[in-house]
Amino acid sequence: MHFQDRWKLIIDELNHDRVTSVDELTAKLGASPATIRRDLNELHELGHLLRVRGGAMRIEGAHIGLKVTSDDRRNSLTGQAPFFESVIHYAPAKKAIARAALDLLKPGMSMIIDGGTTTYMLASIMPNDSYNVLTTSIPILQSLLDRTRIRVTLPGGELFREQRIILNPYEDGMLQNFAAQRMFIGAQAITPNGLMQTDTLLVQSERRLIERAQQVVVLADSSKINAPASLSVCPLTEIDILITDSGLSTRDKLWLEDAGIDVRVVDILAEDQ
Template structure:
């Protein structure tokens, strides 16, 4: 198949499905992974689509963000909204729960509102772990690499540890929420940790202010139907067709 033919099929598929994975395109084009990735890179450079980890999305599929703010910057944004989200999320923790709390500025705020119940926590946020211990809770930290910009523990060792756990509930952060790209984050290592947690949780709650809707970042860690969203307000009611959403303001 000629290069131009592959380009046309890739663009048509992306426009129809809004997002597509490399593996899907390999089967459709009967082409190798390296060929498809090269085609996606070229089309992205031409401004025809947006390259994301593992595939591509349409240009008008929300706004794409390639740069992640550090914790200090994030902490200054939407503070009232995050407080309201965190307060409601904390109310969902029950006696004898085994809970995972993701690293992040909104999830950190949860800790101040947690009820004094018999609950065990696991977190990959080292600031979160300290605050939980100070509140008197039993808390575990997985091993792994410390990512300073997000104050999160990540990496293969972290995932191996988390795969041994079975959580009643997990409370996750996200950098983007999109109908077609799902929940996304900037870093593949952080994304892999999030996916492992969700796969090992009975109930998943994703904490996000309204600004994350319609945004896509580099790595999808779960589709929308994998988690219930807790937000301050929902800017687009379309999302309610894909998962349960709780507005708290």
Template sequence: MLESERHQLILTTLSEQDYTSVRALCEQVDASEATVRRDLTQLEREGKIKRKRGGAEISASERTKQLLQRRNGGFLLGLGRNIPEKRQLAKRAVEMCEDGESIIINGGSSTYMMGEFLKDRNLSILTNSYYLALDLIENSDNQITLPGGEVYRKQGVVLSPFENDTIPFYHASKMFMGTPGIGNCGVMESDPLLIRAEHKLRKQAEKLIVLADSSKLGKRSNFIFEPLENIDVLITDSRAKESDIKLFERSGIEVVLVDCNVPNQ
């Protein structure tokens, strides 16, 4: 077995349980203890695992990546960049929610990561993210509502062609969404079909909260979802340029910065 194949098999194995011993990994990859220990050293150096006495556990960001890789390769493409930053944005977004609150979560890689931090909460959640809904149904006691419609596998979202689905009957205090870019023109989106669905969701929420890591600031995409003045809160990371922060604050947006140097636990 090639080294790259062993590494992938080790990561897959670790993602399925909290801890795995070196002995068990040796059996799984059919390699010597010395070889597996070298593999673990390399994977730890890359930040993908954490060594523990007699074995190892996977890092939180790598666990999320492995989960999505198993579920949907296309959706993984959006997740593969800036995972630690996105995870911290998701954590901060969930901290803004109170138990018992009704919220809306739009599909996307950043918002999908909110699921990790929602598992011990008690909220009413409307989401068009098929993968987030599945994760929360399996692993939490939150009340989950999905709009009727067709599942678009590449984006991992449910889109409804009908005006009278469940969405108009749902009221939320907050809507959380990601974006391919946010700047002078506003919050961007890449697909007009997604924009139509997102506007339906936006009408049902009092506040719009955008999650965008610093690499998205100043970026443009094909379509404008909302102008800056319609955004209530932007959650981004501490690598954001001061000029970008001032631009958003001048538009009346509350900018929340998270520390992008926080290690994954």
């Protein structure tokens, strides 16, 4: 069973007034206890359920694939899917990309991890080491809470609930004093015009973050290459490294490398499925 289907079944089995145990879910879904525990931990970090000792409980209104209402869209970004929907799309590729990005981490490193689902995958598997992380992402913040050796900075601004990120349209004094060795960033698309997004506020925020980093590392699955998007965050010449999956075509790899980008292609392993 693919993990997306397993997650949906787990949510459906939970109750808001009692704990559904790992043993119950194991018997119901036919998965191993280790798999169920991992699923519960990931769903808890994503805000889909409440993880408690021995199992989990339902959060009222939690449902994977829940339709977005007009009220929700008032606090959303243009052209950006809700975080909970995006995180399960191309998830095996995102996990493989995140695993490869671990090679770029060094103890003591100061870094920016921008909001997004592939960057979230990286944060979720980072070791508990002496990193200094600035992030705009609530799920990334939640995933790092128990890793006490990692220092986390969260800039101020407005919360966009669907995408689970905080953006500030104004100059931020804290940000101006933060210097990162690397910035890990996702993308709505990567085209010959550069790293692309669909919302002007998101573009403004990411441009300011890029200015604070010595090196820009883009984590993007191959579906993002030449995908539709209208606003440029930065030209290709400002991207140092792109980590993507083996779905990248030879033609696309050539024009990316011609722009001076170190393109790293990773294979999707069985453990990513």
